[in-house]
Amino acid sequence: MIEKALKGSTGYWVWMLFLLSIMGVGGLCYAQQFNYGLGITGMSRDVTWGVYISQFTFLVGVAAGGLMLVLPYYLHNYKAFGRIVILGEFMAIAAIVMCLMFIIADLGQPMRALNVMLYPTPNSMLFWDMIVLNGYLFLNVLCGWVVLQSEYKGIKYPKWVKPFIYLSIPWAISIHTVTAFLYCGLPGRHFWLTAILAPRFLASAFAAGPALLMIIAMILKRNTKFDVGREAQDKLVTIIGYAAMLNFFFLGCEFFVAYYSQIPGHMHTLDYLYWGLGHGDEVFNNLVPFMRASVIMGLAGIGLIFVSRAKQCDGLLILSCALIFLSFWIDKGLGLVLGGFVPSPLDYVTEYYPSIQELGITAAIWATGFFILSILYKVAISVKLEKEI
Amino acid sequence: MDSKRRDFLKIAGLTAIAGIAAPSAFNTLLKGEANASAQAVADKACPAVTGKRYGMVIDVKKFTENPGLADQCVSACHTIHNVPDFGNKKDEIKWIWVESYSHVFPENTQYKRPDVLKDMPILTLCNHCDNPPCVRACPTKATYKKKDGIVGMDYHRCIGCRFCMAACPYGARSFNWRDPRGKDANGQPFIKAENSKYPTRMRGVVEKCNFCTERLAIGQIPACVEVATQTKALVFGDMNDPDSEISQVLKTSFTIQRNPAIGTRPSLFYII
Numbered sequence: 001m002i003e004k005a006l007k008g009s010t011g012y013w014v015w016m017l018f019l020l021s022i023m024g025v026g027g028l029c030y031a032q033q034f035n036y037g038l039g040i041t042g043m044s045r046d047v048t049w050g051v052y053i054s055q056f057t058f059l060v061g062v063a064a065g066g067l068m069l070v071l072p073y074y075l076h077n078y079k080a081f082g083r084i085v086i087l088g089e090f091m092a093i094a095a096i097v098m099c100l101m102f103i104i105a106d107l108g109q110p111m112r113a114l115n116v117m118l119y120p121t122p123n124s125m126l127f128w129d130m131i132v133l134n135g136y137l138f139l140n141v142l143c144g145w146v147v148l149q150s151e152y153k154g155i156k157y158p159k160w161v162k163p164f165i166y167l168s169i170p171w172a173i174s175i176h177t178v179t180a181f182l183y184c185g186l187p188g189r190h191f192w193l194t195a196i197l198a199p200r201f202l203a204s205a206f207a208a209g210p211a212l213l214m215i216i217a218m219i220l221k222r223n224t225k226f227d228v229g230r231e232a233q234d235k236l237v238t239i240i241g242y243a244a245m246l247n248f249f250f251l252g253c254e255f256f257v258a259y260y261s262q263i264p265g266h267m268h269t270l271d272y273l274y275w276g277l278g279h280g281d282e283v284f285n286n287l288v289p290f291m292r293a294s295v296i297m298g299l300a301g302i303g304l305i306f307v308s309r310a311k312q313c314d315g316l317l318i319l320s321c322a323l324i325f326l327s328f329w330i331d332k333g334l335g336l337v338l339g340g341f342v343p344s345p346l347d348y349v350t351e352y353y354p355s356i357q358e359l360g361i362t363a364a365i366w367a368t369g370f371f372i373l374s375i376l377y378k379v380a381i382s383v384k385l386e387k388e389i
Numbered sequence: 390m391d392s393k394r395r396d397f398l399k400i401a402g403l404t405a406i407a408g409i410a411a412p413s414a415f416n417t418l419l420k421g422e423a424n425a426s427a428q429a430v431a432d433k434a435c436p437a438v439t440g441k442r443y444g445m446v447i448d449v450k451k452f453t454e455n456p457g458l459a460d461q462c463v464s465a466c467h468t469i470h471n472v473p474d475f476g477n478k479k480d481e482i483k484w485i486w487v488e489s490y491s492h493v494f495p496e497n498t499q500y501k502r503p504d505v506l507k508d509m510p511i512l513t514l515c516n517h518c519d520n521p522p523c524v525r526a527c528p529t530k531a532t533y534k535k536k537d538g539i540v541g542m543d544y545h546r547c548i549g550c551r552f553c554m555a556a557c558p559y560g561a562r563s564f565n566w567r568d569p570r571g572k573d574a575n576g577q578p579f580i581k582a583e584n585s586k587y588p589t590r591m592r593g594v595v596e597k598c599n600f601c602t603e604r605l606a607i608g609q610i611p612a613c614v615e616v617a618t619q620t621k622a623l624v625f626g627d628m629n630d631p632d633s634e635i636s637q638v639l640k641t642s643f644t645i646q647r648n649p650a651i652g653t654r655p656s657l658f659y660i661i
Contacts, residue, residue, distance in 0.1 A: 108549020
């Protein structure tokens with residue numbers, strides 16, 4: 001079945017070569033980081049996590065987003081998702097691989113990564129994150145591949161895979177919950193110390209993941225004969241729209257608690273992210289334009305996505321999904337992690353700017369994700385089209 | 390009928406197992422130590438006296454009276470422990486350092502404080518918490534709490550994930566962003582004079598104050614305390630020994646801890 005990925009149009013090969021070249025450049029950046037140390041990044045004693053960990057956090061959400069397709073299709077037998085569900089499972093695989101790569105890129109001693117397994121430490125949330133992420137990767141590879149292979153052979157998928165599919169449903173919830181627990185269980189980091197963090201993560205995941213999927217589905221619809229179908233498209237709009245609204249509701253709750261309670265620790269980071277934090281004689285606001293853009297894009301995206309469905313306009317659908325995806329990428333892939341470090345426990349403000357090498361490595365990991373995604377989707381779509389025509 | 394009964398028994402059995410297992414699993418999660426017991430939980434509000442618990446009292450006034458003393462303490466520690474000096478804030482590594490009141494106690498009131506407070510040099514170091522969040526966070530047990538209360542670091546096991554740095558509510562931890570054994574552009578080593586009695590670290594691991602555990606092992610007192618011996622600005626000892634000097638000081642003086650509200654139970658006490 002994998003041989004399907006080795007036959008493609010010129011466009012396919014150009015795309016793959018483009019991704020490979022980014023991976024190559026990023027690989028060189030990583031060689032530099034490996035030899036010099038993490039000091040080559042923009043991180044510092046006060047801001048100890050940067051784009052690597054924030055991308056990781058966001059991508060866990062993209063992976064968990066696949067749940068919004070698996071659950072209706074397998075649990076509620078919603079047939080309209082028949083063609084798109086495999087795209088969700090394969091996207092989860094690519095996203096988890098990116099997550100794991102971002103974690104390795106962030107380690108000071110990557111050669112010791114296996115210490116997490118050699119000295120299992122159940123009191124550490126990172127230990128559990130390792131388990132749930134690898135478990136979810138395994139479940140999606142297994143379920144996605146077995147179901148697709150059965151389709152390729154023209155038979156119904158074997159019964160034994162069903163329990164694994166059912167298991168993958170709560171497992172998707174667990175990956176983003178445990179990832180939120182990395183942050184929200186730390187005393188002294190007020191911005192993260194909120195019980196609503198895991199629900200907020202899940203809401204944004206269930207919007208951002210399917211939004212990316214929708215964009216890809218629309219691109220496929222234009223360039224190949226693969227069409228996920230009008231009904232699936234319309235149903236996804238409902239899912240993305242409501243999940244995105246829920247995310248903003250949760251964000252509003254955070255604002256209320258901070259500003260109504262007037263507790264300084266709760267307000268500081270929100271000040272820093274959305275208004276600019278006055279500290280001493282200076283105002284720190286390097287993330288304010290991004291965070292405001294995130295809110296505007298997100299709200300605009302929610303409005304437009306329902307308009308696009310009413311007007312049955314695919315162009316508008318792509319735009320609104322892109323707005324929602326970008327909005328949540330900024331919110332989680334930038335503000336959430338970096339904001340938590342401002343101000344520092346000793347009440348200093350250190351602003352973080354990623355270095356060129358850091359951005360190169362980040363781009364390369366994204367490219368690797370899309371490389372894997374392209375291979376998997378090429379296989380899936382070839383099989384689907386072959387069987388249906 | 391029969392199958393329903395069997396299903397019921399299955400569920401009942403599973404629930405019972407979960408009921409027995411869950412509390413102990415939860416304890417393990419909370420304690421940050423594998424040997425969590427029901428006893429330990431019961432004593433949480435008032436930790437049982439079992440063996441030593443090292444602590445330190447920092448008398449801030451004495452440092453104001455003896456200008457330069459705080460810097461001497463810092464320098465003694467950093468020399469003995471081969472702490473590198475990179476000459477910039479971004480890569481900075483420090484085990485003990487001087488801060489002002491508003492930075493050490495940011496959650497305390499800063500309103501109408503005496504002027505002298507502003508310039509008081511306040512030594513800041515790892516609090517060796519009795520309930521350390523960093524130990525809870527570490528995924529490899531590279532940081533751990535010893536029986537004498539000291540929170541230690543295994544530089545050879547640390548994977549450099551920096552979860553402990555995010556978890557530490559006191560900003561006590563530093564990371565080796567680059568090779569501490571290296572040299573700067575002018576060929577000057579980052580470790581000015583290497584002390585062969587204590588290991589240098591490698592790039593990519595976290596480090597912090599260890600309460601001079603290596604000196605305690607051979608009957609010496611911590612380096613910073615030794616420097617301050619004459620002034621008694623730093624008092625170090627076993628807080629579980631009622632006759633120790635530190636116990637007497639804690640009994641007779643009003644001391645404060647950094648951010649006690651978050652439940653970390655620091656072993657550092659300040660007399661302001």
